[in-house]
Each structure stands twice: as C-alpha cells, then as structure tokens.
Amino acid sequence: DTEVTQTPKHLVMGMTNKKSLKCEQHMGHRAMYWYKQKAKKPPELMFVYSYEKLSINESVPSRFSPECPNSSLLNLHLHALQPEDSALYLCASRHQEGPPNYGYTFGSGTRLTVV
C-alpha cells in the first residue's frame, strides 16, 4: 500500500455544523501533514504531526482541530467554519527517517465547501 487515503472526497457543510476529515496511510510514515489549498494557489501548511505528536501549528484558527489517534490516522475536526474556509484540504505523509526526498506522498484531498 503506497497511498494516502482521504475521506470524504467532497463535503458541504453549514457554518454551524461539526464535521471531520480523515486521512489514512499504511506506509509506516511517522510524519503527517495537513495542507489547505485554494484555487490557483500553492498548498499552504496547517499542521505537522511527528510520531503522533503535534509539532507544528501554523497559527491556524481554533475552528480547525487536528487529531492523530495512531500512527496511521490523521483527523481534522471542523467546527463553526466560515465560507472563506472553503478549499481543497490535503493530507500528506513521509518517512521521518532516511532520505528526505523519498516517501513524501499526498492524498487526493477533500473538497470542502462551507455554505
């Protein structure tokens, strides 16, 4: 298994809803990432988990809450989002050890629309 799997692929939610995005990988990667990508922009880093511990939080609003329950799973809990939070949310993972240019893999993303 050489993939990062993200679910759901599409999500429409109201501003008062609570929802979660899920990311899963079984490559033994111990670094996992959440990125946000708006149209015609590069991926923008949100959070980094290293060995299941949050190591980087790029000043993301508290309405986004990450969780790493185990080494294969990464969640992003969403609550009270704004329409401007609509974007493609990407999960990525890579090997913590070894050549850094290997194993950096992205999921296909969740297209989130906040109405």
Place this chain on the structure above:
Amino acid sequence: DQQVKQNSPSLSVQEGRISILNCDYTNSMFDYFLWYKKYPAEGPTFLISISSIKDKNEDGRFTVFLNKSAKHLSLHIVPSQPGDSAVYFCAAGSSGNTPLVFGKGTRLSVIA
C-alpha cells in the same frame, strides 16, 4: 517572503516539443527539491526529485536540473504530450521534520 518562486504562471508548448519549467529559491538550507504535478480538484502527484548533491536527475521524459550557485532548478519534459497539461509545483525542503515549501505553480498547456 517567498522562499520558492515560480515566476511563470503559465506556459504553452506544442506537442512533441520541449517544456521547460523554472524555479528559483532563496534559502540555502534547502537540500532537496521536488516537482509535483496537479490536476484540478486532485492532490499533487510526485513527479521527480533531486538532492542538492546532484545537478541532474532523469526519469523517462522528465529531467530536473539543479544549479546550486544560482539557486535555480528547472524541469524539462521532452517530448511534451497533451496529457502533461497540468499545474506543476516546485517544492523545496531541508533534512529533518521541516515541511516542504511550495512555489505558486506554473500551468502547462500542451497543444496538440
């Protein structure tokens, strides 16, 4: 301050010709560089990478060149095919846990 710059937002190339996508960086701590290809509403797909100890890496139709003194890298696609039409992101990283830094992307259109 952009650490990774792709100054051409778009590029059009005739099918069969060479596509050259450019990328400049400012952080001399970067020691590896990657190119990703992205279709709309999909995640980036890894294309090719190069370590800072090399100046060239080739994989089929794709070749990446690195000029460390100029802090410049380029992706050559030859021959270009219509299926290569996508947005190409240059990314750079340094050893350890530091995340990748992405350029803004170049939209390549290969015209049949």
